[in-house]
Amino acid sequence: MTSPATPTTAVSVLAPAKVNLILRILDRRPDGFHNLWSLMQTVRLEDTVSVRLSDEHEEIRLHCDAPGLAVDHTNLVYRAAAAALRRSGRSVGLTIALGKRIPMGAGLGGGSSDAAATILALNQLLNLGWTVKDMMEVGQALGSDVPFFFTAPSAFVSGRGEQVAPVRLVGSKWVVLVNPGFPVETKWAYHRLSSTRAAVRPLSPAQAALAGAAEVSWNTVLPLMENDFETPVFDAHPILRQIRTRLLAEGAEAALLSGSGATVFGLFADEATAVRAAASFQYDTALTVFVVPVGSGPLACRV
Ligand SMILES: C[C@@](CO)(OP(=O)(O)O)[C@H](O)COP(=O)(O)OP(=O)(O)OC[C@H]1O[C@@H](n2ccc(N)nc2=O)[C@H](O)[C@@H]1O
Ligand SMILES: Nc1ncnc2c1ncn2[C@@H]1O[C@H](COP(=O)(O)OP(=O)(O)O)[C@@H](O)[C@H]1O
Structure with missing residues (x-):
């Protein structure tokens, strides 16, 4: 005789x-x-x-190990949980623990990834049956970068960030992330870029040819790497340009500002x-420095 399946009450x-x-x-x-x-x-x-799942009816309690990050309705995890519950029509109590390792205001999308992870966790925990779409x-209502994380590990992203096309990047790389210890605010970076550049530069023919490919090699991608935020952000924070120069001198195959900063990363063959x-x-x-491989799988729940 098989015993009835125990309902899942926690997901990580x-x-x-x-x-x-x-x-x-x-x-x-x-x-x-x-x-x-x-x-x-x-x-x-x-x-x-x-x-x-908690016994507190209709209450979201968020705990976080990062001093200085609010655990109220301004936290993207809290906002993602509230938005998912609203859409699902379910009224349950939730206790959420957020362990932060990703530096904040770092151009690494930590808050957006946390939001995507929360939505995925609730889809599983409450058996909502939602598709990726x-x-x-x-x-996407929570942040422009959030949709990407459902197409991890690699995707072409366009529009405001809501149009995502997964791509297979063949092979692997090691990444050195160098965070300078101060944040760069995304809104400030967009404003500084659009108020300092003379004109919008279209995609290069090689970049345009890459768009939408189902599979690309690192050798194709490496020479096409660039970030339009580098000039305005490096001009305001010259230390970041120095970090990029050092990464290249130390053998990086490419080095770039990530997003609107402030992290600079280098790609390495081994x-x-x-x-x-x-x-x-x-x-x-x-500086805070991390050495990690690139991601190789999708966002996934662990029960
Ligand atoms: C620059 C990027 C590149 O991946 O990443 P980060 O550096 O933040 O990690 C993203 O476009 C950031 O996405 P995200 O951090 O989710 O931004 P949001 O919260 O949606 O928007 C913050 C502010 O950035 C500006 N913004 C954002 C996205 C976009 N496509 N155009 C914009 O002009 C707007 O001024 C907006 O008020
Ligand atoms: N769970 C969260 N993790 C990180 N930042 C958050 C979170 N919730 C809200 N925020 C706010 O969002 C801001 C930018 O978030 P983050 O995703 O770390 O940076 P970036 O947009 O540069 O990738 C933070 O400075 C913080 O005020």
């Missing part, structure tokens, strides 16, 4: 950081957002979102070279 999701391998910021739209074109890639630096709809490059930053105590 690892929420990965992202880097933008290519980030082109195009025209400003009537809604104030910019159209963009990006090749985004997850990396194995992860927050943890653990969601548990359903989850993206809930997520772990040993990446570890050696990371060690060259060890005397600068203001």
Whole structure:
């Protein structure tokens, strides 16, 4: 005789950081957002979102180990849980634990990834039966970067961030992430970019040819890597340009600002070279340095 299945009451999701391998910021739209074109890639630096059903009727309680990050309705995890419950029509109590490893205001999409992980966890925990498209709809109202995380590990992203096309990046790379210890606010970076550049530069023919491919090789991607935020953000924070120069001198195949900053990352062919490059930053105590491989799988629940 088989015993009835025990209902799941807790789900954990690892929420990965992202880097933008290519980030082109195009025209400003009537809604104030910019159209963009990006090749985004997850990396194995992860927050943890653990969601548990609780007895507190209709209450969301969020706990977080990062001092200085609010656990109220301003936190993207709280907002994602509230939005998912609203759409599902379910009224349950939730206790959520957020473990932060991803630096904040870092261009690594930590808050957006946490939001996507929360929506995925609730879909599983409450048996909502949502498709990826359903989850993206809930997520895109919370932040432009959220939909990407449902197409992890790699995707072309366009529109405001809501149009995502998964792509297979063949092979692997090691990544050195160098965070300078201060944040760059996304809104500030977009404003500074659009108020300092003379004109919007279209995608290069090679970038345009890449868009929408189902599979690409790193050798194709590496020479096409660029980020339109580098000039305005590096001009305001010259240390970031120096970090990129150092990563290249230490053997990075490419090095770039991630998103609107402030993290600069380098791509390496192997772990040993990446570890050696990371060690060259060890005397600068203001910096936080991570050595991780690129992501290789989708966002997933662990019961
Ligand atoms: C720049 C990127 C590149 O991946 O990442 P980050 O550096 O933030 O990680 C994203 O476009 C950031 O996405 P996200 O961080 O979700 O931004 P949102 O909360 O939606 O928007 C914050 C602000 O950025 C500006 N914004 C954002 C996205 C977009 N396509 N156009 C914009 O102009 C708007 O001024 C908006 O008020
Ligand atoms: N769960 C969360 N994790 C990180 N930041 C959050 C979260 N919820 C709200 N925020 C706010 O969003 C801001 C930017 O978030 P983050 O995703 O870390 O940076 P970025 O947009 O540069 O990738 C933070 O400075 C913080 O005020």
